[in-house]
Each structure stands twice: as structure tokens, then as C-alpha cells.
Amino acid sequence: SQQGEEDPQALSIQEGENATMNCSYKTSINNLQWYRQNSGRGLVHLILIRSNEREKHSGRLRVTLDTSKKSSSLLITASRAADTASYFCATVLSAMIYNQGGKLIFGQGTELSVKP
Amino acid sequence: EAQVTQNPRYLITVTGKKLTVTCSQNMNHEYMSWYRQDPGLGLRQIYYSMNVEVTDKGDVPEGYKVSRKEKRNFPLILESPSPNQTSLYFCASTSDREVFPGSPLHFGNGTRLTVT
Numbered sequence: 480s481q482q483g484e485e486d487p488q489a490l491s492i493q494e495g496e497n498a499t500m501n502c503s504y505k506t507s508i509n510n511l512q513w514y515r516q517n518s519g520r521g522l523v524h525l526i527l528i529r530s531n532e533r534e535k536h537s538g539r540l541r542v543t544l545d546t547s548k549k550s551s552s553l554l555i556t557a558s559r560a561a562d563t564a565s566y567f568c569a570t571v572l573s574a575m576i577y578n579q580g581g582k583l584i585f586g587q588g589t590e591l592s593v594k595p
Numbered sequence: 596e597a598q599v600t601q602n603p604r605y606l607i608t609v610t611g612k613k614l615t616v617t618c619s620q621n622m623n624h625e626y627m628s629w630y631r632q633d634p635g636l637g638l639r640q641i642y643y644s645m646n647v648e649v650t651d652k653g654d655v656p657e658g659y660k661v662s663r664k665e666k667r668n669f670p671l672i673l674e675s676p677s678p679n680q681t682s683l684y685f686c687a688s689t690s691d692r693e694v695f696p697g698s699p700l701h702f703g704n705g706t707r708l709t710v711t
Contacts, residue, residue, distance in 0.1 A: 510697050521599070521685055521702030522638075567638070571697030580626055580645055580692025583700060585638040 482506060483570045483586035491592040498555040500589040502568030503548075509571045509581065511544060513553050516565045516588070525553075525566075530573070558593045565590050597622045601686050601703035608676055609711055616671045616706045618686030625691040627669040628653070628700070629661065631682040638685070644669055645692060676710040683707050 486501045502511070510529045514522040528535045528544045528551065535542050541554040555562055569583040599620045608614055620627065628643035630653075640653030644663040658680055660672040669688075673680060684707075687700040 512699055519683070519705065519707070521704045522687075522700070523702070524699040527699055576696045579643065579651070581697030582640065582643075583697065587635075587637045 482572070482584045483568050485566070485568055485586045485589040487589060488587070489590040489592070491594065492558060494558060494560055494593055494595050496558055496593075498558050498562070498591055498593070500553045500566050500591070502551045502553070502586055504551075504568075504570050505549065507573040508546075509573045509576045511542075511551050511571070512569045512583065513540075513542060513551075514567045514569060514585075516567065518564070522567065555591075558591075560593050560595045563591060563593045597701070599686055599688050599701050599703035601684075601706050603706060604704065605707050607709045607711065610677055611675050614673050614676060614708075616673075616684060616686075616708070618669045618671065618703060619667050620669075620686075620688040620701070621667065622688060622690075622701065623666065624688035624701070625666070625693075626698075627663065627686065627688045629659070629669070629671050630685045630687065631655065632685060632705075633682050641671070641684075673708075676708075678710050681708060681710050 482504050512527045513525045516522045526537050526542050528542050539556045544551045565588040567588045569585045571581045602617045625646045629641040630638045632638050639655045642661040644650045686703040689698045689700050
């Protein structure tokens with residue numbers, strides 16, 4: 480498996496429901512970031528969580544990080560049709576934090592569809 | 596408005612005809628980078644620049660050139676495009692990665708390139 484794999488690959492829910500996406504990684508990280516991409520557009524940074532943090536919130540977003548399991552989850556509460564997008568996790572490896580400026584390694588993404 | 600601007604948004608060209616995709620940011624960011632996004636392969640880094648006159652190869656640099664003569668601009672040059680360079684390209688920037696390694700990226704809206 481790759482560094483930064485999202486699960487599921489695709490998720491379809493009804494408006495108002497919660498959406499949970501997971502990201503697993505293989506090696507020690509400095510931080511993990513979540514991005515959203517609307518169809519064919521640029522990625523937009525949502526939230527960054529550092530390796531010494533366990534949970535962060537931003538509006539309807541909640542991100543958790545479990546370094547012992549090497550996994551993170553993104554929860555979108557009370558989803559809206561406008562949340563329809565692809566969601567990517569990106570990791571910054573501890574070993575590369577001072578190499579290449581802390582290169583971000585992106586996963587393949589989860590496609591979220593929120594039906595009105 | 597803080598943004599990363601790429602041009603053109605869409606480009607169709609023929610094999611071997613040199614082209615340049617421009618990227619400009621107005622956030623006084625030191626770090627800039629180019630990515631390509633392909634189905635099943637995710638986002639892959641082509642080149643990055645830590646600061647003016649400092650550029651380095653990413654994961655897939657073959658067939659591409661970059662330059663960083665000014666802080667705000669980071670053009671991507673394809674000297675002799677080939678069909679396998681058909682892709683969705685993104686420019687991204689962030690603040691000084693030497694001060695904040697692994698800082699979140701600001702992405703442009705992408706350039707969809709087709710090489711026939």
C-alpha cells in the first residue's frame with residue numbers, strides 16, 4: 480500500500496447525514512493534512528493536524544489522528560450538497576521534514592457525493 | 596484576493612510543439628511547486644522551488660523544465676510535449692518551507708493539457 484491511502488474510494492450519502500473518510504499511512508509523520516477538490520479544480524486546504532495532536536475541529540469538520548494505528552479520519556457533519564467533492568489526505572514524513580521543504584505525499588482520494 | 600493563477604486553463608497542442616504554462620502567486624510565498632494529476636496515479640510532484648533561483652526535481656521531472664527568476668512566477672515549460680504528458684497540471688505555493696516545513700499548499704485552478 481502507498482503512504483496515504485484513503486478509504487473508501489467513493490462514498491454516497493444523503494444531505495444531512497455525516498460523512499466519514501479514513502486515511503492510513505505507513506511511516507512516521509510530522510503532520511497530516513486534508514484537502515478538498517471540486518471536480519477539475521484546484522485542491523483547497525481544509526485542516527492540518529500535527530503528530531502530537533489527536534483531534535482538531537474546523538466548523539463542520541472534525542479530524543482525528545491515531546499515530547499508533549497510523550491512521551486519520553475526516554468527519555463532515557450535517558453534510559450538504561455543496562460538500563460533494565474529492566477529499567485527499569496528504570502526509571509530511573518525519574524523515575523528510577527538512578528534506579525538500581517537507582514534501583507532501585498525497586493519497587488517491589475519496590469521492591464524496593452528497594445527494595439533496 | 597490571495598491566489599495562485601495559472602494560464603491557460605485548457606490547452607490542446609501537438610507533439611513536439613514547445614509550450615509554457617504560467618503560474619503566478621500574489622502571497623509573497625517563497626515555495627512553489629508543480630504537480631500533475633492523473634487517474635489512478637494521484638498527484639505527483641514535477642518540480643519545486645524553495646526560493647528565487649532555487650529549483651529542484653520532484654518525482655516526475657522528465658520532459659519538463661522550470662525557472663524561478665522572480666518570487667511570484669514559476670512557469671512550467673514543455674520543450675517537446677508528448678502524448679504521455681496529457682494531464683491536469685497544478686501549480687501550488689506556500690510560505691517559507693525552511694521556516695515552516697510541510698506547510699499547507701495553496702493551489703491554482705489547474706491547466707488541462709492535451710497533447711495529440
